[in-house]
Amino acid sequence: MPLKELAERRNSLHRKSDAQTVLRHALADLHIGPVALVSSFGAESVVLLHMISEIDKNTPIIFLDTEMLFEETLQYQKDVSEHLGLTDVRVVKPSRAAVFERDVDGLLHQAEIDACCALRKVEPLENALQEFGGWLTGRKQFQGGQRQTLPLFEKDGRKIKINPLAKWTRDDIAAYMDKHNLPRHPLVAKGYPSIGCMPCTSRVGDHEDSRAGRWRDTAKTECGIHFDGGKATRTKEAAA
Numbered sequence: 001m002p003l004k005e006l007a008e009r010r011n012s013l014h015r016k017s018d019a020q021t022v023l024r025h026a027l028a029d030l031h032i033g034p035v036a037l038v039s040s041f042g043a044e045s046v047v048l049l050h051m052i053s054e055i056d057k058n059t060p061i062i063f064l065d066t067e068m069l070f071e072e073t074l075q076y077q078k079d080v081s082e083h084l085g086l087t088d089v090r091v092v093k094p095s096r097a098a099v100f101e102r103d104v105d106g107l108l109h110q111a112e113i114d115a116c117c118a119l120r121k122v123e124p125l126e127n128a129l130q131e132f133g134g135w136l137t138g139r140k141q142f143q144g145g146q147r148q149t150l151p152l153f154e155k156d157g158r159k160i161k162i163n164p165l166a167k168w169t170r171d172d173i174a175a176y177m178d179k180h181n182l183p184r185h186p187l188v189a190k191g192y193p194s195i196g197c198m199p200c201t202s203r204v205g206d207h208e209d210s211r212a213g214r215w216r217d218t219a220k221t222e223c224g225i226h227f228d229g230g231k232a233t234r235t236k237e238a239a240a
Contacts, residue, residue: 003155006031010153010160019164022152023048024055026162028136033133035162036060036090036126040138041077044083044173046182048138048165053084062128062135063088066120067099068106068197072186079232083183094120094129109199120197134160140168143194 001009010029014022014127025034037052039045039061052059063077073216081089102108109116129135138162141150150166177184187195191203 001125003160005095007068007151007153009161010040010139011151014152017152018210019168020055022162022164022186023051023136026102026136026153026164027056027059029134032162034060034131035134035136036062036129036132037136038062038064039184040064040196041073041080043185044140045138045191046080046184047173047176048136049080049084049086050176050180050182051164052136053086057085058087060132061086062125062126063089063091064121064125065091065093066197067093067110068120068199070195070198070201071186073195073240076183076185080183090128094124098123109197113200132159134162136164137161137164138165140165140173142169 010026013023017025026032029035037048037059039049043047049061052061061081065074077089077091080086098119103116108119120126130227135156139147139150140149150163151161152166154161154163185192185195192201193204195201
C-alpha cells in the first residue's frame with residue numbers, strides 16, 4: 001500500500017482515538033513495520049516517554065546528542081530513562097569524521113545554521129532510522145507554525161511518521177504530567193519552554209510563543225528533521 005494512502009487510512013481509523021490507543025496500534029501495525037520514538041528529552045518529552053513505558057519499555061528510543069546540548073538535558077535523559085525503566089535508549093551522535101571535516105571548531109551554527117542542523121541532527125537521525133518503517137514524535141498542533149495542521153499519521157519520505165499528541169493542548173500536557181507525577185526538565189522553570197541546542201536556544205518572555213527562543217532572530221522554525229514551510233529540509237535520500 002502506498003505510504004500516503006496508509007497514512008490517510010490510519011488518520012481516518014483513529015480520528016476519535018486517544019493518544020494511548022494511537023500509540024499502541026502504531027507500535028503493533030504490521031503495515032508500518034518496526035517503529036522507534038525519536039525524543040529530544042525536552043520540556044514535554046516525558047509525556048510520550050511515559051506512555052511508551054506503560055505499553056512496552058523495550059521500544060527503541062532515539063536520542064540525538066548533537067554534542068551541543070545543555071548539560072541539564074543530558075542529565076535529564078539519563079534520569080528519565082532510569083525513572084521510566086526504558087531499556088533501549090539509543091544515544092545517537094554526529095559522525096566524528098563529518099564533524100572534523102565540516103565543524104572542527106564548533107562554530108558552524110554561527111555561519112550556516114541549517115548546515116549545522118544537517119550535520120548534527122538530520123544526517124545522524126536518517127542513519128539511526130534506517131531499520132524502521134515508522135517513527136513517533138511528540139509534536140503538537142498548539143505549537144504553531146507548520147504544526148498547526150499536524151495529522152496523527154503522515155508520510156515522511158519512505159516512512160510513516162506518527163504524532164500521537166498532535167491534538168493535545170498545553171493544558172493536557174500539564175495535567176498528564178501532574179497526574180503521573182512526572183519529572184520536569186530543570187530548564188523549564190528557568191524560562192525555557194522549548195529546549196534544543198545550547199547556542200540556538202534562549203529564554204522566552206511571558207507573552208512570547210513557547211518556541212520563540214529557538215533560533216531567535218532568524219526565519220528558522222524547525223531543525224530539519226521535519227518539514228519546513230511545506231518543503232523538505234532533509235537530505236535527498238530521506239525525501240525520496
